[in-house]
Amino acid sequence: MSRLAEIRLHRIEIPLVRPFRTSFGTQETRDVLLVQAVTQDGVSGWAECVAMEWPGYSSEYVDGAVDVLAEHLIPVAVPDGTLDPHVVNRRLNRLMGHPMAKASLETAVLDAWLRTDGQSLASYLGAVRAEVDCGVSVGIPVDESIDSLLEEVGGYVEAGYRRVKLKIQPGWDVQAVRAIREAWPAIPLQTDANQAYTRADGHVLAAMDPFDLLLVEQPLPEDDLLGHALLAEQIATPVCLDESIISVATADTAIAFKAASIINIKPGRVGGYLESREIHDLCLERGVPVWCGGMLETGIGRAANVALAALPGFTLPGDTSASSRYYAFDITPPFVLDDGRLRVPTAPGIGVDPVPAILDELTTWSAVIDLASV
Ligand code: OSB
Ligand code: MG
Secondary structure (H helix, E strand, O other): OOOEEEEEEEEEEEEEEEEEEEOOEEEEEEEEEEEEEEEOOOOEEEEEEOOOOOOOOOOOOHHHHHHHHHHHHHHHHOOOOOOOHHHHHHHHOOOOOOHHHHHHHHHHHHHHHHHHHOOEHHHHHOOOOOEEEEEEEEOOOOOOOHHHHHHHHHHHHHHOOOEEEEEOEOOEOHHHHHHHHHHOOOOOEEEEOOOOOOHHHHHHHHOOHHHOOOOEEOOOOOOOHHHHHHHHHHOOOOEEEOOOOOOHHHHHHHHHOOOOOEEEEOHHHHOOHHHHHHHHHHHHHHOOOEEEOOOOOOHHHHHHHHHHOOOOOEOOOEOOOOHHHOOOOOOOOOOOOEOOEEEOOOOOEOOOOOOHHHHHHHEEEEEEEEHHHO
């Protein structure tokens, strides 16, 4: 079997169509690290690292991901150019933390391996759908006005999104949810707090129960599983975990202790698509619905997420929005919403490639790591 010859790292700067404000900060552009795994036969596997520029969502950040990949992960996982993603996974597990950086390396290898084999990622993971239902994650308006929120959500409803998720934080919660529910009485609606509340805020979260929410995502700090379990007894809205779920074991624990009745699976957060599939399998066995989260991915990360979202346990619409929700010009041919759904790529591997001219234009830094020299 062919081996990897080199790993290329590309860093691009890509502007968002509008600022994305959450309880942990505001993003106006994305600083995206792409990993390209090149085989001796010239096949390239691609992956997107979802770490943000600063450690606001998790402890990872782009400069740290570049460093840990170049100095530790690549030398440990692929010094011999192995193209076997399971070998890469096992080797990466010998190092602690850095799931987003690990996921990007493992996924680039997985993509190169699947392309060499001619199999799509969706088929490899066990997809049962050709298209996936899409939701949209709506930030806190920069001007903090309900009118701006109504206008933004109106555009997404018009575009056909099948579910709306509102970012909330103390002071931007009940009134925002009420306004959207009054304007669209039947739209599937949920909230995401990104850890902004405390155990003492149960009454605020309970005040949103009357609005028929699908779930509230990560209301409390990521390490507070007990707090989430206590909260789940106080509110009618199902509790979903995002940041707290970093592995199969944490998913198992959260489910067993009733800290979550729904799980958001984000491949970057859990260390890749192999771990994501295992979490999916566990949740399916336990009867816990899952959905695919997002990190404002370009078409590279989106392609792989859409493949994952086609697995049978992904029964809720994901944060797998169209390219146009994020970027005026995506780095791949754009993902376009059709009747509120995205089509699952069927070509080998993740099924899409960066458009060379766009990649060139947006690139701020790149490096080639020759595996003969690590
Ligand atoms: O918590 O789900 C989150 C984006 C960046 C970091 C964290 C989150 C998000 C989103 C956007 O909600 C999801 C998307 O549309 O990609
Ligand atoms: Mg979230």
